[in-house]
Each structure stands twice: as C-alpha cells, then as structure tokens.
Amino acid sequence: MPENVFIALQNTPEAQPIIEAIVADNDNAVVNESPGMVKIDCPKRLVLRRETVEEKLGQEFNLQDIHLTLISLSGNIDEDEDEFVLHWDF
Amino acid sequence: MAKNQRRLNLSQKYQLMTRGLDWETTYQPMDKVFPYDKYEGIKITDWDKWQDPFRLTMDAYWKYQAEKERKLYAILDSVVQNNSQQNISDARYLNAVKIWMQGVTPLEYAAFRGFNMLGRGFRGAGARVACQFQAIDEMRHYQTQVHAFAHYNKFFNGFNQHARIRDRAWYLSIPKSYFEDAMTAGPFEFITAISFSFEYVLTNLLFMPFVSGAAHNGDMATTTFGFSAQSDESRHMTLGLEIVKFMLEQHEDNVPIVQEWLDKWFWRGYRLLGLIGTMMDYMLPKKVMSWRQAWEIYWEENGVALFNDLARYGIRMPKHHETATREKYRITHEFWSTIYQFSHATALYTWLPDEEEMDWLCAEYGELFEKLYKPRYEYWRELDARGERFFQKRLPVVCNVCQIPIFHTYPDDPCKNICLVSEYKGTKHQMCSEGCKDIFDREPEKYCQAYIPPQQIYQGNCGGATLEDYRKWLHIRDEDAGEYYGSEDNQLWEKWQAEAARV
Ligand SMILES: [Fe+2]
Ligand SMILES: [Fe+2]
Ligand SMILES: [Zn+2]
Numbered sequence: 001m002p003e004n005v006f007i008a009l010q011n012t013p014e015a016q017p018i019i020e021a022i023v024a025d026n027d028n029a030v031v032n033e034s035p036g037m038v039k040i041d042c043p044k045r046l047v048l049r050r051e052t053v054e055e056k057l058g059q060e061f062n063l064q065d066i067h068l069t070l071i072s073l074s075g076n077i078d079e080d081e082d083e084f085v086l087h088w089d090f
Numbered sequence: 091m092a093k094n095q096r097r098l099n100l101s102q103k104y105q106l107m108t109r110g111l112d113w114e115t116t117y118q119p120m121d122k123v124f125p126y127d128k129y130e131g132i133k134i135t136d137w138d139k140w141q142d143p144f145r146l147t148m149d150a151y152w153k154y155q156a157e158k159e160r161k162l163y164a165i166l167d168s169v170v171q172n173n174s175q176q177n178i179s180d181a182r183y184l185n186a187v188k189i190w191m192q193g194v195t196p197l198e199y200a201a202f203r204g205f206n207m208l209g210r211g212f213r214g215a216g217a218r219v220a221c222q223f224q225a226i227d228e229m230r231h232y233q234t235q236v237h238a239f240a241h242y243n244k245f246f247n248g249f250n251q252h253a254r255i256r257d258r259a260w261y262l263s264i265p266k267s268y269f270e271d272a273m274t275a276g277p278f279e280f281i282t283a284i285s286f287s288f289e290y291v292l293t294n295l296l297f298m299p300f301v302s303g304a305a306h307n308g309d310m311a312t313t314t315f316g317f318s319a320q321s322d323e324s325r326h327m328t329l330g331l332e333i334v335k336f337m338l339e340q341h342e343d344n345v346p347i348v349q350e351w352l353d354k355w356f357w358r359g360y361r362l363l364g365l366i367g368t369m370m371d372y373m374l375p376k377k378v379m380s381w382r383q384a385w386e387i388y389w390e391e392n393g394v395a396l397f398n399d400l401a402r403y404g405i406r407m408p409k410h411h412e413t414a415t416r417e418k419y420r421i422t423h424e425f426w427s428t429i430y431q432f433s434h435a436t437a438l439y440t441w442l443p444d445e446e447e448m449d450w451l452c453a454e455y456g457e458l459f460e461k462l463y464k465p466r467y468e469y470w471r472e473l474d475a476r477g478e479r480f481f482q483k484r485l486p487v488v489c490n491v492c493q494i495p496i497f498h499t500y501p502d503d504p505c506k507n508i509c510l511v512s513e514y515k516g517t518k519h520q521m522c523s524e525g526c527k528d529i530f531d532r533e534p535e536k537y538c539q540a541y542i543p544p545q546q547i548y549q550g551n552c553g554g555a556t557l558e559d560y561r562k563w564l565h566i567r568d569e570d571a572g573e574y575y576g577s578e579d580n581q582l583w584e585k586w587q588a589e590a591a592r593v
Contacts, residue, residue: 001398002390002391002392002394002395002398003395003398004391004392004395005395006392008298010317010321034299034302034306034378034379035302035303035305035306035378036301036302036304036305036306036313036317037298037301037302037305037317039298064100064144064146064150064154065154067144067146067154067321067324067325068154068157068158068161068321069321070321070324071297071298071317071320071321071323071324072294072297072298072320072323072324072327073324073327073328074294074392074395074396076143076331076335076399077143077144077328078143079100079143079144079145080099080100080101081099081100088395088396088398088399089399089402090398090399090401090402
C-alpha cells in the first residue's frame with residue numbers, strides 16, 4: 001500500500017544543508033535527484049529539525065526559510081519553531 | 091528577560107494575526123454579508139478550527155515573496171543578457187512553452203480572480219487570509235510568466251497576442267473551461283477543484299517533471315519561474331488539503347458532498363493533465379520521465395497515499411481512477427496524434443517523433459505503442475515524404491465537459507473510438523468518457539450552456555463560417571502554425587546552429 005510522504009526542494013546551494021539534515025534525521029529517506037530538483041521520499045513520516053540544519057549550516061536557521069527552496073510536498077504538515085513534520089496517519 | 095521570551099512564537103503570532111480580525115455584523119445579518127458560503131450545503135460549525143499549518147502571517151509572507159521575486163528577476167535579466175534563447179536543446183521544445191503561455195498562464199490569472207472571490211467570500215478570517223495570500227501569488231505567477239515569455243517573443247512565433255488567443259482559440263477552451271467551471275460553482279467547490287484536485291493531487295505532474303524537463307532542456311527562464319511559482323504552490327496545496335479535511339471534520343453531512351466534488355474534479359483534472367503528459371512525452375527533446383512513469387509516481391504512489399489518509403473520514407478513491415490508470419499507456423499518443431492533425435488551426439507547430447524518440451517511446455510504452463501508434467506515425471511520415479503532410483480539413487467534435495477533441499478509446503479496447511451521448515432538453519451532447527458523462531449528467535443544466543468553440547465557429551460566430559475566416563479572426567498567420575520542419579522557428583534555429591558551428 002502506497003504510504004510515502006515526500007518533500008521536493010530546488011537543487012541549489014541553499015537547499016544542501018536542508019537535504020543533509022533530512023537524510024541525517026530520517027533513516028528511511030530516499031533521495032531522488034532530477035534536473036534542477038531533489039525529491040525525498042519517506043514512508044509515513046519525515047521530519048526536518050532546525051537544530052540539525054543549524055549544525056550542517058554552521059549558523060542560525062529559521063525553519064520558515066524553507067519556503068524559499070521548497071518545490072512541493074505531500075503529507076499532513078505540523079510545523080513549529082523546532083520541527084517541520086510531514087506525516088500520513090493511516 | 092531572555093531574548094526568546096520577548097519574541098512571540100509561531101503559533102502565538104499566527105493567532106494574533108489571523109484571528110479577531112472581524113466581528114458579528116449588526117446592521118446587516120451575517121448571511122447577507124457572506125451570501126455564498128452556505129448554499130452548497132457545506133455545514134461549518136466553528137471556523138476558528140481552521141488553521142494554516144505553515145502558520146504564515148502577513149509580515150513573513152511579504153518578506154519571503156520579496157526574496158523570491160529578487161532572485162527570479164535577477165535570473166530573468168541574465169537570461170536576456172546572455173542570449174539564453176540559444177542555449178535550449180532544440181527549437182521544437184519551445185512549442186511546449188507556447189502551450190504553457192497560451193494555456194496555463196491564463197489559468198494563473200483565473201486563479202487570481204477566483205481566490206480574490208474566496209478572500210472575500212469565506213466567513214472564517216483565517217481561511218480568508220490564506221486565500222488572499224494565494225490571490226497575490228497567482229497574480230505574481232501570471233506576471234512573471236508573461237515577463238519570461240516576452241523574451242522568447244522577440245525571436246519565435248506563437249508568443250504574441252497572448253490575451254486575444256486566450257479568449258478566441260478553440261483549443262484553449264480545454265484549460266479555460268476547467269477554471270470557468272470551478273468559478274461558476276460555489277466557494278467550497280471552487281477551492282476543492284483548484285486547491286485540492288488541481289494543485290494538490292495533480293499539479294505535481296505539471297510542475298515537477300515538466301519544469302525539471304525545462305531545466306534539462308536548457309530553458310532557464312521557465313525553470314526559474316516554474317520553481318518559483320511552485321514554491322508558492324506548496325502553500326496552495328496545503329490550503330487545499332486543509333480545507334478538505336476541515337469540511338470533513340466539521341460535519342458528517344459534508345462527506346458525500348465533498349466525495350462528489352472529488353470524483354468530478356479528479357476526472358476533470360486528469361483529462362486536462364493529458365495535455366501536460368503529451369508535452370512531456372513529445373515536446374521535450376531531452377526527456378526526463380514519461381507520462382506513464384510520472385503517473386505511477388505522482389498518482390499511483392503519492393496520490394493514492396493521500397486518499398488512503400482520507401479514508402478515515404469516509405472518503406473513497408475518486409470514481410474512474412482505474413480508467414485513468416489504464417489509459418496511462420495510450421493517452422499521450424492519442425493526444426499527440428490529434429494535435430499533429432490540427433496544428434494548422436493553432437498557434438503551435440507539431441512534428442513526428444524521430445527515430446531515437448520512437449525508440450524511447452517504444453521502451454517506455456512497450457507493445458501497445460509499437461502495435462498501434464508507431465505504424466500510424468510511419469504512415470504519416472510517408473505522406474509527408476510525398477509532400478502530403480496530413481492535416482484535418484475540419485475542426486473536431488469536442489467533449490461537452492472537458493472540451494478535448496473526442497479522440498479517446500474504450501478503456502478495454504484502444505482500437506475502438508468512444509463517444510457517449512446524453513440527451514437533455516431535446517439536444518444531444520457528446521462526451522469523451524464515462525467520467526465526463528457522469529459530470530454532465532449530474533449537472534446537465536450547467537453543461538448544456540457550455541460554450542463549445544467548434545460549434546460557435548461553424549455557426550459563423552467567430553469571424554465567419556470557414557476555417558480560413560476563423561484563422562483570420564484569431565490573427566494566426568500561416569507562419570505561426572502547422573508543421574515544425576521548414577517553419578520560421580526551425581529556420582532560425584538552424585541558422586543559429588550553423589553560426590555556432592562556425593566559431
Ligand atoms: Fe499559480
Ligand atoms: Fe497556485
Ligand atoms: Zn471529456
């Protein structure tokens with residue numbers, strides 16, 4: 001039964017720390033690259049943590065800044081200052 | 091006091107900036123102030139429960155949008171300065187961009203109008219704020235696209251007169267009627283049609299593989315506005331999903347109404363996207379993925395996961411989804427064959443796939459392609475070689491609902507043409523599929539009034555009753571239309587290639 005959530009980001013230098021953070025925090029994440037963009041699939045739940053991005057980036061990061069590189073997503077969203085979560089609940 | 095305590099957190103800020111913005115009116119009853127949000131039968135008991143999960147507020151919205159625009163226009167400037175029109179893979183590619191400009195860009199403007207209506211029409215302030223953001227986004231998409239295409243218009247045909255062609259071209263009623271159907275419904279159906287079905291379920295197929303395809307084919311302008319628009323799109327999609335869940339959570343009576351809308355707009359959206367699939371399969375000289383593969387990823391995987399999630403509200407898969415999946419092996423070939431025969435009546439060029447492309451199509455589509463569509467192309471190639479390039483002499487019969495020429499075949503027999511008829515008030519109406527016929531039969535009084543361009547043209551209402559008169563009225567010149575090979579675009583491209591080879 002299909003159960004992936006996904007997030008797609010522009011393949012730009014700005015997106016790199018975000019992509020690295022997602023890969024670090026989600027064991028089952030699968031990264032698919034195509035021209036100009038990166039799509040990351042993950043079964044049921046995918047989390048993006050502010051702290052992990054800050055570690056990769058070496059400076060403070062506001063999670064809402066993903067609006068600048070986000071292309072698309074699929075899943076129910078929960079967002080606060082520290083975490084951005086995509087999830088299916090079935 | 092610590093720095094963090096002075097700052098509002100995201101959800102406090104969201105509450106403050108999207109709630110308490112309005113009041114219970116006393117001079118006029120609320121139902122008169124918001125006259126449209128009840129007649130569809132959707133019951134809302136508590137608008138306050140509606141939340142934007144991104145918790146976007148006006149201050150953050152302006153900040154991010156300004157940043158996106160700065161980036162976008164810096165790149166568009168460099169596209170112009172660096173003669174980037176010469177860096178695309180092949181000038182055939184631009185016909186996909188022409189379809190975008192002629193067919194999709196006007197939808198951005200239509201979305202702008204529609205979301206302005208919702209930004210006024212919903213009783214809940216939180217939802218109104220999100221719709222107002224979206225209205226501004228859609229205007230931005232419209233403008234940035236026109237700016238990007240203006241550069242191609244300096245060199246290539248088919249990019250001029252975008253407003254007139256939007257109003258008059260028979261084939262553009264396919265996308266146009268989708269939005270006009272939605273806009274003539276109520277606000278809840280409109281947002282289900284646009285934000286949920288079109289943007290959430292289906293535009294991933296438009297913006298992701300296709301814009302990625304633009305990147306692959308060296309079209310920096312389209313890649314840039316495409317991904318910039320799509321970054322707003324994630325917000326729009328989320329609005330769509332949230333409003334659908336909100337309706338389902340607010341009252342159980344809403345469930346069957348929403349289900350009917352999902353059935354209708356899934357099918358309408360699927361039909362419309364057949365055109366995008368055709369652009370992917372036939373108009374991108376360098377391929378990213380086939381329509382079949384995109385359908386498998388974005389519908390069979392991601393779309394179905396979404397419907398699995400909605401099952402807990404009592405929502406089932408949209409009607410006729412099996413047919414859509416079955417058609418994934420044929421729809422783009424049937425579509426391209428049709429455009430090929432009618433491109434003299436459009437502001438587009440068409441052509442036959444070359445050997446390499448034919449091999450790719452065989453690999454992606456297997457036996458069905460080899461048996462049915464390849465021989466047809468080979469036959470047309472023979473005609474072409476004899477100087478008898480094949481064009482239809484008359485405009486086609488189009489579906490009374492999706493307005494696509496009725497070229498489709500029976501789900502279980504790709505060799506047998508389908509045309510279904512409903513009779514209403516003494517008039518016969520033709521449809522392309524069970525999906526479209528269901529839509530007609532549910533609201534015949536609406537669709538019997540649909541403006542069907544080929545019928546209007548032959549009644550003489552579009553500059554005269556012949557194809558020639560009509561082409562004049564549309565302001566299409568011979569040079570803008572028909573076969574790609576030998577066209578002005580083709581000649582210009584060859585000239586650039588020859589110049590590049592000399593240095
Ligand atoms: Fe848009
Ligand atoms: Fe949108
Ligand atoms: Zn139809």
